[in-house]
Amino acid sequence: MFEHCPIFWGMGLFDDAQKTAGRARYTAAQGIRSAWYGAQYAIAKRRSAGFNRPGEPAFKPTNPVDTKELRASYFRLFAKDRANIEAGLYPAPEDFRLVDLPKAVKRARHFMEDVEDVDRRRVARDGAEVRDRLDGHNRYPAYYRQNFHYQTDGWLSDESAKLYDHQVEALFTGSADAMRRAALAEIARELKGRDQREVRLMDLACGTGRFLRETMRAFPRLQASGLDLSPNYAERARMQVAPWPQVDIIEGLAEALPLEDASLDVVVSIYLFHELPEKARRDVMAEVSRVLKPGGVFIIADSLQFKDNEKLDGILEYFPEGFHEPYYKAYLGWDFAAPMQEAGFALERTEIAFLTKVNVWRKHAGGAGDGE
Template identity: 85%
Template sequence: MSVLDETGKRIGRARYTAAQGLRSAWYGAQYMIAKRRSAGFNRPGEPPFKPQNPVDTKELRAAYFRLFAQDRANIEAGLYPAPEDVRVADLGKAVRRAGYFLKDVAEVDRRRVARDGVEVRETLEGSNRYPAYYRQNFHYQTDGWLSDESAKLYDHQVEALFTGSADAMRRQALAEIAREVKGRDQREVALLDLACGTGRFLRETMRAFPRLDARGLDLSPNYAERARQQVAPWPHVEILEGQAEILPLEDASQDVIVSIYLFHELPEKTRREVMREAARVLKPGGAFIIADSLQFGDNEGLDGILEYFPEGFHEPYYKAYLGWDFTPPMEKAGFSLEKTENAFLTKVNVWRKA
């Protein structure tokens, strides 16, 4: 390696460290403010919540920094470009989003204390468009997933919750996409971002591989519209509206399917249906990349913190997910596990269709 190349790497590392440090401080500060404004995990008339497994704070911190070290290593290896989400020009928008987030904390906290996670059902009465499991205020967020305001605020909420690490965790799935695309004509690789949400991850995917034959699918029309805005620079990318368990796609039409934080928010029956649908639309040899929450035993030092999520947020299927074994239903659907890797509080699995 030349001196010039080494100098460029050092500059890149310095920029990355400064940008990610700034993001972590920015979102971490908002998390602390939100935490101070909330009533916590305990509820009137109930015994104080205590996790059965102690939280290893040293391991929590170490896993956090390992994530960013791996993210930077992936960038240096050319798997995907450095993130472009820390810009002075975006400061005004960031401040406004922070204001909306902190303003909504009181409403989220009210639902948490009252255990009111199905408020959104009142607005959907008489509608058969959404399955029953979907008609909830997941995370206690205002409007659930069914308003433009929720779609605008969602990514900011997630980053604040994970103190600026959410995008870096998602990018570990992007590294697996890079390995699938390597040596192939991007135009001939069909990719589906399953439950694409606001399109944040799909946008990063297109930044890395702008010629991919890509599409996203989400059940929320508001989030799907937000996703269309995110991927507007790539007009060939299509955003579909529909259920993950009833995919509007032809058999054996996709080379890669990626799912980010979907399965822990599904009841068990629906998880199995999604697996079967993924197997149906994937080509033989295709990859199903699943990035989702850690489960019990993936990193025992962090088991305790996993117990907090269903207590602090409306996650009706999360407790069952923590001990659920993916392997039997995935193998029954025709998949074999090829790779698994932890990324802080996320686990990335690569499943291959036979």
């Protein structure tokens, strides 16, 4: 009966006005991001030699890219992101404050300056500079000692850590953070009705801590940690999560987690598996199963694979041609189901977010390999 009272009409109108204003702010901010990073990508592409190498035929994907679907999928990503924000799954992103503009311009300038070096490595198919520099260094596995994406210093310098997030956003024309937030939505669903202080979460291969920071903004009392093998990226991650003193950043291998058995409730992995050889993927799955409690959840956000959206298969074919991704081609057709089941997981949910797929895997209540 209260819905007929004028004061409740006013509250409803106020809520509608707030939603409208929030949508307008979000649309404006994401529009600026898309234009900002899209322009940088376009300039970088013009300055580079393209995907083709001297003396080689032009690369043509088996499946031509459906540009209409690419554009439509891009806009669906942001519509879903905004819907998740309105549903209260996570807060609106912190974006494009005027006070941050000088830093943004500096990062853009640095990105453009580095394009020439990246392009030189790409055309020459040279992704081994890091390996040469670390020859005989046993801290890092062989697959890790490479210039992934042809980026300067691979994962192993402060300069690389400073530039990485900007490079990724430029590559995906401002959509990378929104794709990552699709995994944040799954964390929110997992935490619904639970006391954050009693939940232990790890961001596996946390990189610079960008996603972990967004997780803590959404769930500030969470008992969280991040793990990364790069000391440079781990140090930057510590800076990102400094406002939350309970968050710990650990340096180590995803295949040999320095954690006790059944010590975590949630593990999330963002863009890790496509950069691992098959044996390492299986080892990571086994380790995550070991450290998760029975009934715990493993959220994997990674690149689309073939047939996830067949109209976009062509763009997946392009990616390893233009960038140094030594394990990506094998990843595109790799079936997660059997090794995940062997490790004791069952698939609960899949969400497609533009060029990212988020799978939610639940560890069997009886532990790994019980088949229940």
